Amino acid sequence: MAARGRPLTFDRDVALRSAMDLFWERGYEGSSMKDLSEAMGIASASIYASFGSKEALFREAVALNAATQGQPPRVALAEQPTACEAIHAMLRAVADTITIPGSPRGCMLVLAAPTGTIENHPVREFLADVRRAQFEEIRERLVRGVRDGDLAASTDSLTAIARYYTTVMHGLSVQARDGASRAELETVITLAMAAWKVLAPDVPERQQPI
Structure with missing residues (x-):
């Protein structure tokens, strides 16, 4: 049986909301991965694992903004x-x-x-x-x-x-x-x-x- 990935140890929705607020305040280019990691309260490795990339995270943040x-x-x-x-x-x-x-x-x-x-x-x-x-x-x-x-x-x-x-x-x-x-x-x-x-x-x- 294939090994399962490590379970998430953070609330993905809360983290995404924090990323949205940072992108909203500072813009895409003004939000570094270090800034995002600090705002979301998770390591950059977890951001990549959960969202794929900074651009993919941003696209999800835009979708959340549109829905709210x-x-x-x-x-x-x-x-x-x-x-x-x-x-x-x-x-x-x-x-x-x-x-x-x-x-x-x-x-x-x-x-x-x-x-x-x-x-x-x-x-x-x-x-x-x-x-x-x-x-x-x-x-x-x-x-x-x-x-x-x-x-x-x-x-x-x-x-x-x-x-x-x-x-x-x-x-x-x-x-x-x-x-x-x-x-x-x-x-x-x-x-x-x-x-x-x-x-x-x-x-x-x-x-x-x-």
Whole structure:
């Protein structure tokens, strides 16, 4: 009979959460294996044995972030009855999640991206793909608004509107990391939603933001 590997002597979920917080705070390149070992409370050998590599650990951390901090904005985007309300609720949910006391400020998908060495190119592309998926989710919600009759826009306009609000969402993250308060982010959101009247001028008056 083949020998079994040594059982884990740590809580993998807790360790992964600690790794997520470190990547979130310092970014991929700013989190060394020594830093990760200290934050997770386990030896680097155990990290490799349990997660495979630093990149594999990071990908799991991003998935955890999406399933936790990333969930409220997705729910808001999906559940509001009109496209305008969905975008507004999504931005407010983003602002809530990126300013949670005791958690790193800002969005991990925006702020953890590596910017340097060639060998980190797969990680950069991985995060870019995740961000592109966010854009597509927003665009699909706008398409649903056209289908539901609460938004009148061409295909090109939908793409532009989706890109605009994706940019606002990512910009909120940078502002939060730089110290903007939740109230200050709310002001940005209010201005961004005021732009809806220009971006979607054919929407019935009752659907326009107040």
